[in-house]
Amino acid sequence: MKAVLLKESNKVVVEELSIPQLDKGDILVEMKACGLCGTDIEKMHGQYTAARPVLGHEATGIITEVGEDVDGFKVGDRVFPHHHTPCYSCHFCKHGSETMCSSFRTSNLDPCGFAEYFRVPAFNIHQGGVLKLPGSVGFEAASLIEPVSCCIRGLNRCGVSSGDSVLVVGAGPMGLMHLQLLKQLGAQVLISEVNPVRLAYAEKLGAHQVYDAAKVDVPSTVRKDTDGRGVDVALVAAGSPKTIVQALKSVRKGGTVCLFGVPIVGSVLDYDFSNIFNSEISIVSSYGSTERETKEALRMIEEHRIDTASLITRRFRLEEFEKAVETAMKGDSLKIVITP
Ligand SMILES: [Zn+2]
Ligand SMILES: [Zn+2]
Structure with missing residues (x-):
């Protein structure tokens, strides 16, 4: 079978491997669709702090084999298997930092999500990480469960409520997923972005205000559009330190900045930190998601509350992986899905 592997030199190769053997409690899944995430590309560039970088964590497929002692799943089940699951019993889990x-990052899809077949470890199954897909939810749409679930967790952590004004910095796939979720929460969404193609998507998906960050000074324009106050929440769905500063300068006194995009290791902000205290700004970050959010994401996709069709704009086969990455880096497409 084919699998996309990340080699030591950060080089990506499509390799021929044997199909993984199951241990007790594992399942084998034939991959049908797996989203390409910005963090996959960061891993390729060595800009990510994972101990063992595994590519492909937005995978869906069909169970083709079940190990000994697996309850509740059978061959032929269509599933979304979460690549990471918490233990739910340690100090972190019991204090809301699941x-x-x-355990969260130690158990993963084997060899990865970008493979014709992958093994889901017993731990992930036991912790409720594998969701069965309703017949009405296709594999491509289901590949958005993981990214949508991360957005849901981020918004819950920031405590966005109806009537809030929210600036989303970055209109990539994650920014546009946030836009859709925020609109359902009854928030007024402003979006800033430099890429004209993505700005057009933000407009099409119903952003209240769309700012071309290459042309306008976002913080002062945001203030103008919010009676001089600034937004209640500024959500950073991009990775550069500049976008974080843009968010800090756009939020109102007493507001919250939500860090969602991944800044590269070693990022330093050019920002006067005394403002954080003087303006009582809260900074909240959000990493990954749990089954609480993956279940909620699946429900939202099933109920068509997320427009998955407009978010997925390109598809590539496993052997075209390099081309998919090049396309993603150009930035004029949204979500890219890899199929076998
Ligand atoms: Zn992702
Ligand atoms: Zn735990």
Whole structure:
């Protein structure tokens, strides 16, 4: 079978491997669709702090084999298997930091999500990480469960409520997923972005205000559009330190900045930190998601509350992986899905 592997030099190769053997409690899934995430590309560039970078964590497919002692799943089930699951019993899990659980990043799809077949470890199954897909939810749409679930967790952590004004910095796939979720929460969404193609998508998906960050000074324009106040929440769905500063300068006194995009390791902000205190700004970050959010994401996709069709704009086969990455880096497409 084919699998996309990340080699030591950060080089990506499509390799021929044997189909993984199951241990007790594992399942084998034939991949049908797996989204390409910005963090996959960061891993390729060595800009990510994972101990063992595994590519492909937005995978869906059909169970083709079940190990000994697997309850509740059978061959032929269509599933979304979460690549990481918390233990739900350690100090972090019991204090609401489930994605900081030491078990969370240690158990993963084997060899990865970008493979014709992958093994889902017993731990992930046991912790409720595998969701069965309703017949009405296609594999491509289901590949958005993981990214949508991360957005849901981020918004819950920021405490966005109806009537809030929210600036989303970055109109890539994640920014546009946030836009859709925020609109359902009854928030007024402003979006800033430099890429004209993505700005057009933000407009099409119903942003209240769309700012071309290459042309306007976003913080002062945001203030103008919010009676001089600034937004209640500024959500950073991009990775550069500049976008974080843009969010800090656009939020109102007493407001919240939500860090969602991944800044590269070693990022330093050019920002006067005394403002954080003087303006009582809260900074909240959000990493990954748990089954609470993956279930909610699946429900929203099933109920067509997320427009998955407009978010997925390109598809590539496993052997075209390099081309998919090049396309993603150009930035004029939205979500890219890899199929076998
Ligand atoms: Zn992702
Ligand atoms: Zn734990």
